[in-house]
Amino acid sequence: MQATVAPATEETFESLAQKVDEALSVVNTIDGHVKTKALDLKHAIEAFHKFALTKIVQKLKADPRGKELLFDLVDDPSVYAMLQLHGIVKPDLSTRINRVMDAVRPYMQSHGGDVEFVRVEGATAFVRMHGACNGCSQSAVTLRDGVEEAIKHNIPEIQAVEVLPNEPSPNLIQIESLTSAKNTSWVKGPAVAEIPAGKKMRFDTEDTSILIINVDNRLNAYRNACPHQGMPLDGGMLDAESCELTCPWHGFKFDAVTGECFSAPQAQLESFPLRIEDGHIWVRPN
Numbered sequence: 089m090q091a092t093v094a095p096a097t098e099e100t101f102e103s104l105a106q107k108v109d110e111a112l113s114v115v116n117t118i119d120g121h122v123k124t125k126a127l128d129l130k131h132a133i134e135a136f137h138k139f140a141l142t143k144i145v146q147k148l149k150a151d152p153r154g155k156e157l158l159f160d161l162v163d164d165p166s167v168y169a170m171l172q173l174h175g176i177v178k179p180d181l182s183t184r185i186n187r188v189m190d191a192v193r194p195y196m197q198s199h200g201g202d203v204e205f206v207r208v209e210g211a212t213a214f215v216r217m218h219g220a221c222n223g224c225s226q227s228a229v230t231l232r233d234g235v236e237e238a239i240k241h242n243i244p245e246i247q248a249v250e251v252l253p254n255e256p257s258p259n260l261i262q263i264e265s266l267t268s269a270k271n272t273s274w275v276k277g278p279a280v281a282e283i284p285a286g287k288k289m290r291f292d293t294e295d296t297s298i299l300i301i302n303v304d305n306r307l308n309a310y311r312n313a314c315p316h317q318g319m320p321l322d323g324g325m326l327d328a329e330s331c332e333l334t335c336p337w338h339g340f341k342f343d344a345v346t347g348e349c350f351s352a353p354q355a356q357l358e359s360f361p362l363r364i365e366d367g368h369i370w371v372r373p374n
């Protein structure tokens with residue numbers, strides 16, 4: 089009698105990788121000595137493979153024809169994954185920077201901020217900061233320094249990290265409040281183009297004086313009144329570098345992005361909702 093043999097299923101790169109993952113998950117459920125021995129075996133086999141693979145890559149790289157062949161081989165995802173697993177080839181810079189971003193993101197988010205990788209040029213990485221990481225407060229500066237340090241530490245090829253200004257955007261407000269208040273109490277202000285980055289402008293409605301400030305292309309609207317004694321702020325000095333607005337009357341200093349007062353923590357600029365429509369700034373004084 090003839091035995092029936094089931095047709096062998098052809099293995100794919102994914103199915104093989106899945107088998108490795110499954111075996112490893114099983115090993116990780118084992119306790120104690122057996123698990124240590126199993127992992128030792130895994131590391132020993134990997135080290136053995138890495139040693140031989142490194143020799144192959146070195147030989148191929150040393151010969152122009154071999155180098156060309158090596159580049160062809162690395163285009164194959166399974167070869168690339170194997171070499172990457174052994175640390176013989178590194179992912180491209182963008183992928184590695186994004187991995188660092190992913191690692192620091194939970195910390196940034198737990199502090200109300202976020203970071204976005206934009207691009208890399210030469211040895212410089214460009215990022216954008218959001219939320220609490222944007223602005224000039226000490227905590228924002230600390231978060232930005234943290235991102236820069238993490239990138240440079242993990243990716244030595246990157247020597248500088250530049251923070252790009254955000255696109256012009258108003259303070260975030262709830263959509264519902266936008267729609268409910270539209271056409272009732274929004275007032276049209278100056279054109280966006282009239283207030284370039286680092287500048288401020290006053291405009292007055294019938295009963296409210298408003299100060300628009302542009303820091304790094306981020307627009308904010310405040311009541312044009314210092315919380316100290318209610319004097320107008322539009323004659324104050326705006327330091328675009330430090331994002332600091334200084335009241336011209338008694339020198340109170342404010343974070344021009346958040347309205348936070350550096351001189352007296354209990355004081356705060358009164359912020360108004362702001363939106364941009366057809367190139368114009370609209371503000372809703374409370």
Ligand code: FES
Nearest residue numbers: 314316335338340
């Ligand atoms: S009125 Fe601004 S500091 Fe006094």
